Amino acid sequence: AQRAACGRREGYVALAPTSRWASKRWPAARWRALAEWLVARGTPVAMLGAPSEAAQVAAAMPASGAVNLCGRISLAEWLAAIAGGAAVVANDSAAAHAAVGFGRPLVAIYGATDPAAVGPYGRADSVVAPPGIAPVDPHAYRRDALAMRMALVPVEAVRDRLLAQLRRGPRW
Secondary structure, eight states, rough: OOOHTOOOOOEEEEEEESSSSGGGGHHHHHHHHHHHHHHHHHHTTEEOOOOGGGHHHHHOSSSSEEEEEETTHHHHHHHHHHHHEEEEEEEESSSHHHHHHTOOEEEEEOOSSSSSHHSSSGGGGGEETTTTOOOOOTGGOOOOOOGGGGSEEEEEEHHHHHHOOOOOOOOO
């Protein structure tokens, strides 16, 4: 019902640009660039986040063409938005792991933590991480000083991985 109300029945990409930890947040300007690229391609975009993450989502919103569902939907509807998306792009967060559970094409952006240890289960090919930087221990996300690692992940790398994941399709 939410998708229909927003005019987005299918084919959308769900973007989950939030994280509680600074070391797991890809910069808002990068999210906005990714969303604008998707919109320019004619791909509907659904922005997801919890009510407490409204500022993070607002900072990542493109000027037009995306639907902001942050704080407007229940947890069940949030999960349905992930399950119904053509693909999901998320930081190292619950959204990435939910996408795996639903078999959705996924791009998971990692910086401070080791995706081999805490990444999306069975989906190493979904991960984009800073080039040439070794991950640190699984609890490194608590170190805000590592936030700069996320800024090293270029938009082009995420776009390229998203196109590859869309070509591959669902994982069921």
